[in-house]
Amino acid sequence: xxxxxQMEGPVTLSEEACLTINCTYTATGYPSLFWYVQYPGEGLxxxxxxxxxxxxxxxKGFEATYRKETTSFHLEKGSVQxxxxxxxxxxxxxxxxxxxxxxxxxxxxxx
Amino acid sequence: GAVVxxxxxxxxxxxxxxxxxxxxxxxxxxxTMFWYRQFPxxxxxxxxxxxxxxxxxxxxxxxxxxxxxxxxxxxxxxxxVTSAHPEDSSFYICSATLDREATDTQYFGPGTRLxxx
Numbered sequence: 001x002x003x004x005x006q007m008e009g010p011v012t013l014s015e016e017a018c019l020t021i022n023c024t025y026t027a028t029g030y031p032s033l034f035w036y037v038q039y040p041g042e043g044l045x046x047x048x049x050x051x052x053x054x055x056x057x058x059x060k061g062f063e064a065t066y067r068k069e070t071t072s073f074h075l076e077k078g079s080v081q082x083x084x085x086x087x088x089x090x091x092x093x094x095x096x097x098x099x100x101x102x103x104x105x106x107x108x109x110x111x
Numbered sequence: 112g113a114v115v116x117x118x119x120x121x122x123x124x125x126x127x128x129x130x131x132x133x134x135x136x137x138x139x140x141x142x143t144m145f146w147y148r149q150f151p152x153x154x155x156x157x158x159x160x161x162x163x164x165x166x167x168x169x170x171x172x173x174x175x176x177x178x179x180x181x182x183x184x185x186x187x188x189x190x191x192v193t194s195a196h197p198e199d200s201s202f203y204i205c206s207a208t209l210d211r212e213a214t215d216t217q218y219f220g221p222g223t224r225l226x227x228x
Contacts, residue, residue, distance in 0.1 A: 034216075036219075043115075043219040043221035044206075044219040046216055046217075046218070097145075097160075097217070098157060099157065099217060100157075101154040104154050
């Protein structure tokens with residue numbers, strides 16, 4: 001079945017450091033790929049998405065490119081802030097509106 | 112924006128009682144809502160897909176008689192945990208897709224923390 005594997009955390013960074021969270025997937029067909037973020041005490045929010053190969057999703061300084069050849073959708077940000085501290089979830093949807101989530105990566109950014 | 116609310120945000124109940132959790136789409140109609148369960152430091156696990164006016168579709172391993180889902184209107188879905196036991200303690204999250212958009216983006220509620228004593 002469809003599944004998502006993402007980098008285990010927790011990840012602790014200093015402000016202005018670069019962040020990369022690896023995400024790979026297994027799916028039949030051409031799923032849509034997502035990154036969701038869960039800030040402390042809040043619900044999941046869509047961070048970015050990509051619906052086809054080579055698409056790049058971007059939002060709030062975060063980027064991820066849909067790489068079909070490597071079945072990956074790594075999340076990157078060049079300079080993190082304390083406010084980026086959250087749990088990040090990679091997810092895929094095989095176009096039937098169901099989401100399969102990765103285990104989540106906890107990111108803590110220190111001032 | 113697409114706002115989804117849940118009520119209550121947390122609930123504590125005694126073993127053997129039933130608990131109802133509401134999920135509402137505040138500013139849009141949601142033909143489809145989803146219910147997830149999240150254990151501490153783990154990912155979200157889809158429990159069921161709820162379509163307005165029809166029976167919910169449960170994922171494998173989810174007891175439909177224990178987790179009753181009702182989607183009576185385009186803005187409200189409810190999850191009732193019947194005869195709750197301590198192992199049902201978890202974080203329950205709902206989400207909804209926008210009826211007016213042909214998209215697979217889901218909008219999530221803030222979640223409900225259930226603790227069964």
